Amino acid sequence: MMIKNKKFMRRSLTGFLIIAFAIIIILLDTETIGDDYVRRILNLGAIYAIVSVSMNLVNGFTGLFSLGQAGFMAIGAFTVAVFTVPVELREAIFYIVPQSPLVANVELPFFVALIIGGLLAALVSILIGMPVLRLKSDYLAIATLGFSEIIRIIFTNMDTITNGALGINRIPGIPTMWVTFGVAIVSIGFIVLLINSSYGRAFKAIREDDIAAEAMGINLFKHKVLSFAIGAFFAGIGGGLLASLLGTVDPKQFYFTMTYNFLLIIVLGGMGSVSGTVIASFVVTAGLEFLRFFDDSLILFGVNIPIFRPGFRMVIFSLLLMILVLFFRKGIMGQKELSWSMVEGWFKPHKNLHSKRKKDEGGTI
Amino acid sequence: MSVLKLDNVKMQFGGVVAVNNLNIEVEKGKIVALIGPNGAGKTTAFNVITGVYTPTSGDVYLNDEKITSLSPDKITKMGIARTFQNIRLFKNLTVMDNILIATHLHVKSNFLSSAIRMPWSVKEEKKMREKSEMLLGKLGLLGIKNEISSSLPYGEQRKLEIARALATDAKLLLLDEPAAGMNPHETDELTKFIRNVRDEFDLTIFMIEHHMDLVMEISEKIYVLDFGQLIAEGTADDVKNNQRVIEAYLGVEEDA
Numbered sequence: 001m002m003i004k005n006k007k008f009m010r011r012s013l014t015g016f017l018i019i020a021f022a023i024i025i026i027l028l029d030t031e032t033i034g035d036d037y038v039r040r041i042l043n044l045g046a047i048y049a050i051v052s053v054s055m056n057l058v059n060g061f062t063g064l065f066s067l068g069q070a071g072f073m074a075i076g077a078f079t080v081a082v083f084t085v086p087v088e089l090r091e092a093i094f095y096i097v098p099q100s101p102l103v104a105n106v107e108l109p110f111f112v113a114l115i116i117g118g119l120l121a122a123l124v125s126i127l128i129g130m131p132v133l134r135l136k137s138d139y140l141a142i143a144t145l146g147f148s149e150i151i152r153i154i155f156t157n158m159d160t161i162t163n164g165a166l167g168i169n170r171i172p173g174i175p176t177m178w179v180t181f182g183v184a185i186v187s188i189g190f191i192v193l194l195i196n197s198s199y200g201r202a203f204k205a206i207r208e209d210d211i212a213a214e215a216m217g218i219n220l221f222k223h224k225v226l227s228f229a230i231g232a233f234f235a236g237i238g239g240g241l242l243a244s245l246l247g248t249v250d251p252k253q254f255y256f257t258m259t260y261n262f263l264l265i266i267v268l269g270g271m272g273s274v275s276g277t278v279i280a281s282f283v284v285t286a287g288l289e290f291l292r293f294f295d296d297s298l299i300l301f302g303v304n305i306p307i308f309r310p311g312f313r314m315v316i317f318s319l320l321l322m323i324l325v326l327f328f329r330k331g332i333m334g335q336k337e338l339s340w341s342m343v344e345g346w347f348k349p350h351k352n353l354h355s356k357r358k359k360d361e362g363g364t365i
Numbered sequence: 366m367s368v369l370k371l372d373n374v375k376m377q378f379g380g381v382v383a384v385n386n387l388n389i390e391v392e393k394g395k396i397v398a399l400i401g402p403n404g405a406g407k408t409t410a411f412n413v414i415t416g417v418y419t420p421t422s423g424d425v426y427l428n429d430e431k432i433t434s435l436s437p438d439k440i441t442k443m444g445i446a447r448t449f450q451n452i453r454l455f456k457n458l459t460v461m462d463n464i465l466i467a468t469h470l471h472v473k474s475n476f477l478s479s480a481i482r483m484p485w486s487v488k489e490e491k492k493m494r495e496k497s498e499m500l501l502g503k504l505g506l507l508g509i510k511n512e513i514s515s516s517l518p519y520g521e522q523r524k525l526e527i528a529r530a531l532a533t534d535a536k537l538l539l540l541d542e543p544a545a546g547m548n549p550h551e552t553d554e555l556t557k558f559i560r561n562v563r564d565e566f567d568l569t570i571f572m573i574e575h576h577m578d579l580v581m582e583i584s585e586k587i588y589v590l591d592f593g594q595l596i597a598e599g600t601a602d603d604v605k606n607n608q609r610v611i612e613a614y615l616g617v618e619e620d621a
Binding site for chain 2: 194199216218
């Protein structure tokens with residue numbers, strides 16, 4: 001009876017939270033509460049969540065130290081930019097070098113362009129992955145970082161398609177928050193389902209011990225490429241959403257430093273934890289904005305505190321990072337996921353730290 | 366009929382010949398042991414059989430089919446599974462997950478239908494779970510299926526590693542020092558366990574072992590390696606009384 005009640009309570013609480021979440025988004029969306037600034041941060045948080053979870057799939061669940069996320073985002077972002085800007089505006093945007101006739105008259109609906117962007121990112125990741133996924137740990141990181149930069153430089157020089165260093169602006173914006181949040185929910189949902197499928201277990205096996213995984217009949221190469229490509233697909237989707245949210249893309253946005261933001265998020269959230277990554281995405285996005293307070297000059301008792309000036313925010317941010325890796329190496333969640341039993345555990349005194357070991361049932365052998 | 370056959374296998378690393386002219390035949394349903402002093406090339410032989418190394422020359426046959434230079438995962442799919450000298454479980458995962466991973470090689474649905482839970486994938490997953498639970502039940506590990514594998518006592522980790530190899534549906538099991546680090550009592554239990562596993566699952570077992578009690582009691586045939594060369598083969602009694610084997614283990618008596 002107790003257990004039934006507990007289950008019912010958990011279910012209703014979960015339902016209540018989902019409804020509350022939906023109502024908050026509806027209120028924000030109809031501009032009843034919040035302002036553009038809040039909406040923008042939340043949208044950005046949702047996009048960061050997609051890209052970070054996709055990066056966690058590769059880094060945290062498959063154990064491949066890949067730093068190519070910015071490059072794959074660039075592919076998605078430019079695909080959306082190239083294909084969704086209204087044809088009549090393009091002449092004004094491509095005012096130095098005209099756009100190549102191949103794409104100049106092609107205009108696609110946002111979601112079609114978004115999916116194509118993701119698929120292109122996945123395709124490129126497979127081409128990159130075939131040679132570099134034979135590498136391990138830091139060597140793989142260096143190789144993927146390099147490829148990410150190559151993608152960026154190619155975009156800088158593809159004047160007739162991407163408008164080179166000038167970038168593309170006037171990208172149609174996202175009409176409602178449901179676009180970013182909807183895509184985020186579907187994408188993260190898909191990755192969670194994948195992680196809990198047989199393929200997800202195979203990924204984890206590769207992370208835990210690739211020699212044993214191979215000896216258990218798992219084709220290492222196939223599964224590594226698969227994980228890498230799925231990660232790239234969702235990074236491309238995230239990039240496409242970002243292009244639409246910002247309304248403008250140029251190659252400089254996709255410096256490798258961008259990948260570090262996502263690396264920070266997955267380390268903060270916990271390598272191998274999806275819920276941790278989602279929480280960390282919003283914490284980091286909002287935190288970076290909140291810390292702007294340190295960029296403003298501060299006058300205390302009539303004295304101007306000299307270190308409060310533009311740029312000080314990043315000093316604080318870096319300090320927080322150092323504290324994080326020194327004292328909370330496993331991040332918020334480690335490899336665990338947020339669950340009701342975990343939440344209940346916070347409010348209970350620690351009684352049974354170790355679950356009671358069940359008696360061996362004694363097999364036939 | 367021989368399940369496994371090594372035909373003149375030679376494995377050379379630079380100037381070191383780890384295994385030379387190795388000819389081994391393992392008959393179906395038998396328990397066969399490979400013994401020898403440290404550094405004799407036993408694990409190298411295992412690594413050649415399981416595809417970790419490609420032999421410098423010679424061939425490996427499984428049921429008369431050549432498997433030389435196939436990749437380890439393909440060889441496992443063809444029916445050879447192994448355990449490792451230093452236990453290599455998926456440490457942070459549960460006992461059940463460890464077993465389920467070993468059944469992944471037979472998964473037919475692709476990643477998409479697996480992820481979006483198409484009916485046939487759900488059915489497949491259910492079957493995998495049923496099969497894994499049955500296996501754990503037979504081996505007496507079902508009660509601990511939700512434990513993290515690295516938290517198990519040593520003996521159970523060894524058992525789990527064997528269970529995981531069985532989950533691949535292999536018909537030939539290669540055990541690399543299954544009794545390493547076990548006390549006599551545990552070794553006794555393991556002896557029974559291995560024999561029962563062989564009978565229950567209709568397996569052929571080829572193992573490397575240093576515990577002579579275990580080897581002499583359980584093996585139907587023994588191969589002895591020394592410095593990469595096969596120096597003796599035969600039943601326990603043949604090997605025990607073989608002059609070269611005694612010399613390899615105890616050294617040669619020099620004339621005064």
